[in-house]
Every structure is written in structure tokens, then in C-alpha cells.
Amino acid sequence: QVHIVESGGGLVQPGDSLTLSCTASGTMFAIGPMAWGRQVPGKKRQLFAQITAQGQEHYIDSVKGRFTISRNNSANTIYLEMTNLSPDDTAVYYCHADVQVSEFGSPSAYWGQGTQVTVSS
Numbered sequence: 001q002v003h004i005v006e007s008g009g010g011l012v013q014p015g016d017s018l019t020l021s022c023t024a025s026g027t028m029f030a031i032g033p034m035a036w037g038r039q040v041p042g043k044k045r046q047l048f049a050q051i052t053a054q055g056q057e058h059y060i061d062s063v064k065g066r067f068t069i070s071r072n073n074s075a076n077t078i079y080l081e082m083t084n085l086s087p088d089d090t091a092v093y094y095c096h097a098d099v100q101v102s103e104f105g106s107p108s109a110y111w112g113q114g115t116q117v118t119v120s121s
Contacts, residue, residue: 002028004096009115009116028076031073031099033098035069036093038091066085090117090118095112096111
């Protein structure tokens with residue numbers, strides 16, 4: 001039973017900064033790569049930042065330099081530091097994790113429930 005929970009969303013103004021967090025809990029043997037994705041109405045969910053268990057970061061161009069992903073393996077938590085937010089960043093932000101729930105099981109993909117980020121003046 002794996003639970004992925006995001007927090008930190010809200011309403012901010014253009015140019016503001018915001019930090020999201022995501023914690024994985026439950027029965028877990030190992031956690032692999034974790035990532036952030038976002039979705040707006042009428043469009044597919046898009047992954048934009050990923051971090052491996054070893055701390056390697058990957059970003060799409062639209063967020064590179066503005067967003068920073070990090071993780072605390074001891075706490076089973078990842079973070080997303082967002083700066084210089086614009087209305088184009090308005091979306092539901094989701095946390096993703098590849099989790100192996102038992103020693104002899106295979107990894108599975110898990111998503112959180114999402115947290116709304118709205119950037120508006």
C-alpha cells in the first residue's frame with residue numbers, strides 16, 4: 001500500500017516563488033526515480049522534472065533554470081522549488097514515483113492525487 005501525497009500548492013502572483021513537496025509512505029522496499037508532472041484541462045499530463053535515486057536531475061527546457069527538483073531519500077520525499085512563475089505554469093502538479101513494494105516484487109509506477117498551482121494577478 002503506497003501513498004504518494006503532494007502539498008504546497010496555492011494561488012500566487014506572476015513572478016512569485018513556490019515550493020512543493022511530495023512524500024511517499026506505506027509498504028515500500030525501494031524507491032527508484034521520482035518526478036514531477038503537470039496537467040492543464042484539455043492536454044495530456046506532462047513530466048517536466050525527474051530525479052534519480054542517486055540525485056541526477058533532468059528537466060524540460062521550459063522549466064530549466066526556473067524549477068529545481070531535489071530529494072531526501074531518508075524521508076522518502078522530493079521537493080520542487082519554482083521561481084519566476086507565470087500564468088503558463090498554472091496546472092495541477094502531480095508527483096510520480098517508481099516503487100518496489102517488496103523484496104521479490106517488480107517496480108510499479110505510482111502517482112499522487114495532485115496539488116493545484118494557480119498563477120494569476
